[in-house]
Amino acid sequence: MAVEITADMVIHDVVTQYPQTIQVFQGHGLPCTACHVGARESVAGGARTHRLDVDALVKDLNLVANGQEAEGIKPRTKAPVGRGIPLTMAGGTPGGKIRHIVAIMSGKGGVGKSLVTGLLGVSLARQGLKVGILDGDITGPSIAKELGVRGTPTKAPGGIEPLRTQGGIKVMSMNMFLPNSTDPVVWRGPMVSSAIKQFYSDVDWDRLDFLLVDLPPGTSDAPMTVMQSLPLDGVVIVTSPQMLATEIVMKCIKMVQTLKGKMLGVVENMAYLTMPDGSRNELFGPSNGPELVAMTGAPLLAQIPIDPTIAMLCDAGKLEEYHSDEFDTLADNFVKALKIAAGPSGPRRALPMAAR
Numbered sequence: 001m002a003v004e005i006t007a008d009m010v011i012h013d014v015v016t017q018y019p020q021t022i023q024v025f026q027g028h029g030l031p032c033t034a035c036h037v038g039a040r041e042s043v044a045g046g047a048r049t050h051r052l053d054v055d056a057l058v059k060d061l062n063l064v065a066n067g068q069e070a071e072g073i074k075p076r077t078k079a080p081v082g083r084g085i086p087l088t089m090a091g092g093t094p095g096g097k098i099r100h101i102v103a104i105m106s107g108k109g110g111v112g113k114s115l116v117t118g119l120l121g122v123s124l125a126r127q128g129l130k131v132g133i134l135d136g137d138i139t140g141p142s143i144a145k146e147l148g149v150r151g152t153p154t155k156a157p158g159g160i161e162p163l164r165t166q167g168g169i170k171v172m173s174m175n176m177f178l179p180n181s182t183d184p185v186v187w188r189g190p191m192v193s194s195a196i197k198q199f200y201s202d203v204d205w206d207r208l209d210f211l212l213v214d215l216p217p218g219t220s221d222a223p224m225t226v227m228q229s230l231p232l233d234g235v236v237i238v239t240s241p242q243m244l245a246t247e248i249v250m251k252c253i254k255m256v257q258t259l260k261g262k263m264l265g266v267v268e269n270m271a272y273l274t275m276p277d278g279s280r281n282e283l284f285g286p287s288n289g290p291e292l293v294a295m296t297g298a299p300l301l302a303q304i305p306i307d308p309t310i311a312m313l314c315d316a317g318k319l320e321e322y323h324s325d326e327f328d329t330l331a332d333n334f335v336k337a338l339k340i341a342a343g344p345s346g347p348r349r350a351l352p353m354a355a356r
């Protein structure tokens with residue numbers, strides 16, 4: 001059956017399904033495939049912004065997507081991999097099999113990014129959704145350990161097989177390839193970037209509702225690679241109430257804004273400790289959640305308390321056994337935030353916060 005590309009299709013969806021159309025967009029002088037705008041802009045919208053003839057563009061897109069040549073557009077057999085151009089998935093299948101890709105970030109180390117990634121994955125999987133976790137922390141991986149995933153991934157015809165948790169979450173992490181889990185990965189930035197790209201493009205993720213990408217702290221190679229090479233729906237920012245954490249987290253937020261990423265929400269971890277009498281002790285000071293919401297325009301998805309059970313289950317690799325109302329709230333708000341972000345238009349609205 002002939003492929004039909006229409007002007008109302010999102011640029012990113014077109015190039016992920018038909019990578020050969022990248023040269024058509026670029027040949028027409030529309031660079032949106034190489035920037036984050038393409039993740040939400042339609043073909044017609046992109047053409048309008050760049051003052052192009054939308055009918056001519058759509059005609060050429062259809063010619064090339066159907067294996068024909070378009071005048072003045074050089075055919076290329078392989079989709080280029082580079083800044084903002086979606087990577088091709090394992091087995092040459094476009095990344096369209098993954099419905100949502102979301103990165104979990106924070107400028108600050110140790111605030112609970114991996115924990116939020118893991119528990120978000122667990123909550124979504126409990127709702128019957130298909131979840132994968134790509135551990136983007138190449139030099140300090142912790143996801144596999146906290147979810148109790150052990151072993152070495154094998155190579156199958158469709159690509160590298162991710163390992164699965166007991167609850168069925170697919171996981172890919174650098175730790176799985178180390179002879180000893182305590183061996184360091186002493187790599188420079190380009191190697192780290194290359195490994196992250198391979199974890200996306202060479203792994204057989206198959207069909208997923210969510211691919212969550214756990215990122216290391218900071219604003220350099222790993223987050224840049226993920227934001228520029230993976231077709232992200234958006235990012236979730238993790239912070240803790242300390243002012244220091246918030247200031248460093250602001251650097252991360254500004255990075256996301258600079259790279260034109262979409263902020264889906266903020267999670268405030270270690271927000272309080274519940275005392276034996278039921279009162280809340282804000283150990284690290286009062287919440288900065290409202291300020292973060294004002295600064296980012298993104299909703300506060302949840303406030304997670306300090307819970308010794310979390311630390312204990314992480315160390316034992318049994319995070320899937322954790323249950324809490326706050327995490328159910330987080331997962332619900334996360335799904336709502338994605339729907340709002342993907343909605344037609346309008347300002348982002350604050351979502352209900354975790355129970356105070």
Ligand SMILES: Nc1ncnc2c1ncn2[C@@H]1O[C@H](COP(=O)(O)OP(=O)(O)OP(=O)(O)O)[C@@H](O)[C@H]1O
Binds near residue numbers: 307
């Ligand atoms: N709310 C919490 N209650 C109890 N322990 C927590 C909580 N959040 C995180 N921890 C513990 O703190 C440690 C650090 O958490 P985590 O590894 O998720 O942080 P991170 O931001 O991913 O760190 P890094 O910057 O090193 O990647 C873990 O051992 C985790 O179990």
Ligand SMILES: [Mg+2]
Binds near residue numbers: 137142214215216
């Ligand atoms: Mg981490």
